[in-house]
Amino acid sequence: MIPLCIPEIRGNEWKYIKECLDTNWVSSAGKYVDLFEERFKEYIGSKKAIVTVNGTSALHLALSILGIGPGDEVIVPSMTFVASINPIIYVGAEPVFVDICRDTYVMDVNKVEELITEKTKAIMPVHIYGHPVDMEPLMKLAKKYNLYVIEDATEALGSEYMTSDGIWHKVGTIGDIGCFSFNGNxxxxxxxxxxxxxxxxxxxxxxxxxxxxxxxxxxxKSFSHPEIGYNFRMPNLLAAMGVAQLEKIEEYIKIKRDNAKYYNQLLKEVEGITIPIEKDWAKNCYWLYSIVIEDEYGIKRDELIKIMAENKIETRPFFNPIHNMIPYKKYKCGKLTVTNELSRKGINLPSSVSLTFEDIDKIAKIIRRA
Incomplete structure (x- = not known):
C-alpha cells in the first residue's frame, strides 16, 4: 500500500518524549511547551507563537482575540476543510464564501472585494494544499476596508510568499494572525x-x-479568571514531539519539493492532466501533490480513484465545497464556478515524506495507462 500522507518520525521524538515521561512533565506545564513556541517563532519569523491543542482551536482563538462575533462576517473560500469554517460559526459570526483560482486552488483575491459589506470584519485566506494565496493585493484590500486578515496556513507550513520588494515571507506571518496544524498527516x-x-x-x-x-x-497559588478563556494549551508530551519534528522541517520540505518536481516531470505530457503550478512569488511546500483530471483525460476523477485503490495506492478527492453541505447552505456566497468544478475534478496523490521515486514511477505509470 502506498499511503496518501503519513507521519515521518526519524529524529529525536523518542528521546524528548521519554524525558517527559521520566520526569512526569506530561501536561501543559513543562519545558517543551515554551521551547516549541520559541523554536517555532524563530523558524517562521514571527514575534509571538502560541501552541494550541489543534489547528481548529488556533483559528477559534484568533477570531476571539480579534473580537469577531455575532453580526460579523468573515470572507473565506468554500474549497477547504470544514475546520476553516466552523470556528467562524463558533464565535457567532457568519462565513461568506468566495471562489478560488483555477490554477492554484486558493482564494481568488480578485473576487473578494465584491463580497465586502458593512458587516465584514475579516478575511481568511486558506493556503490550501501548500500553495500561498496572493497576499500582497489581499493585504492592500484589507487595509482599504479596515479588515483583519487571519491566515489559515494549516496546510502550508514552510511555504513562502515574495512581496513586491523581493523579500520572502513564510505564510502565516503576513496577515494579522496565522494559524497552523500539526495533525498526523x-x-x-x-x-x-x-x-x-x-x-x-x-x-x-x-x-x-x-x-x-x-x-x-x-x-x-490560588486561581482567578477575569475573563472567559479556553483550555487550548498543548501538553508537554506533544510539544516535545513538535520540537523534534521541527528539527527536520527543512529536510522534509526539500523531499516534498523534489517529489513534486518528479511528479511534474512524469505527468506534464499526459493529456487531460493539469499539474500544479508554482507562481513566481510562491514557494510551495507541497503538503499534498494535487492534480486536476480534465474532461480530455477520458475517464472521470472518481474512476481514477477506484483504479488507484485497486492498485493499492491511496488518493483523496479535493474537498467537497462547504457551501453545498446542509449546515452551511444558509450562508452567503459569491459565484463559485471554479470551486464547484475543481471539487469534481481534483485529486490528491500520495505525498508522504517517505514516498520514493520508485513509488512515484508506479503511480505515474498507472495514471498514464488509465
Missing part, C-alpha cells in the same frame, strides 16, 4: 496540535492568556 506532526503566530505583541499576549483559561495565579 501534516508536514510536521505532534499527533494533534496547532500554533497561532502574530507580529502583534499585544495580540500574542492576549492569545496566550485566553488559551490557558484566562488564568491569573495569586500570591497564595
Amino acid at each position: 501534516k508536514l510536521i506532526t505532534t499527533g494533534a496540535g496547532g500554533m497561532l503566530v502574530t507580529n502583534d505583541e499585544e495580540l500574542g499576549e492576549k492569545a496566550k492568556f485566553l488559551s490557558t483559561q484566562a488564568k491569573v495565579i495569586g500570591e497564595n
Whole structure:
C-alpha cells in the first residue's frame, strides 16, 4: 500500500518524549511547551507563537482575540476543510464564501472585494494544499476596508510568499494572525496540535492568556479568571514531539519539493492532466501533490480513484465545497464556478515524506495507462 500522507518520525521524538515521561512533565506545564513556541517563532519569523491543542482551536482563538462575533462576517473560500469554517460559526459570526483560482486552488483575491459589506470584519485566506494565496493585493484590500486578515496556513507550513520588494515571507506571518496544524498527516506532526503566530505583541499576549483559561495565579497559588478563556494549551508530551519534528522541517520540505518536481516531470505530457503550478512569488511546500483530471483525460476523477485503490495506492478527492453541505447552505456566497468544478475534478496523490521515486514511477505509470 502506498499511503496518501503519513507521519515521518526519524529524529529525536523518542528521546524528548521519554524525558517527559521520566520526569512526569506530561501536561501543559513543562519545558517543551515554551521551547516549541520559541523554536517555532524563530523558524517562521514571527514575534509571538502560541501552541494550541489543534489547528481548529488556533483559528477559534484568533477570531476571539480579534473580537469577531455575532453580526460579523468573515470572507473565506468554500474549497477547504470544514475546520476553516466552523470556528467562524463558533464565535457567532457568519462565513461568506468566495471562489478560488483555477490554477492554484486558493482564494481568488480578485473576487473578494465584491463580497465586502458593512458587516465584514475579516478575511481568511486558506493556503490550501501548500500553495500561498496572493497576499500582497489581499493585504492592500484589507487595509482599504479596515479588515483583519487571519491566515489559515494549516496546510502550508514552510511555504513562502515574495512581496513586491523581493523579500520572502513564510505564510502565516503576513496577515494579522496565522494559524497552523500539526495533525498526523501534516508536514510536521505532534499527533494533534496547532500554533497561532502574530507580529502583534499585544495580540500574542492576549492569545496566550485566553488559551490557558484566562488564568491569573495569586500570591497564595490560588486561581482567578477575569475573563472567559479556553483550555487550548498543548501538553508537554506533544510539544516535545513538535520540537523534534521541527528539527527536520527543512529536510522534509526539500523531499516534498523534489517529489513534486518528479511528479511534474512524469505527468506534464499526459493529456487531460493539469499539474500544479508554482507562481513566481510562491514557494510551495507541497503538503499534498494535487492534480486536476480534465474532461480530455477520458475517464472521470472518481474512476481514477477506484483504479488507484485497486492498485493499492491511496488518493483523496479535493474537498467537497462547504457551501453545498446542509449546515452551511444558509450562508452567503459569491459565484463559485471554479470551486464547484475543481471539487469534481481534483485529486490528491500520495505525498508522504517517505514516498520514493520508485513509488512515484508506479503511480505515474498507472495514471498514464488509465
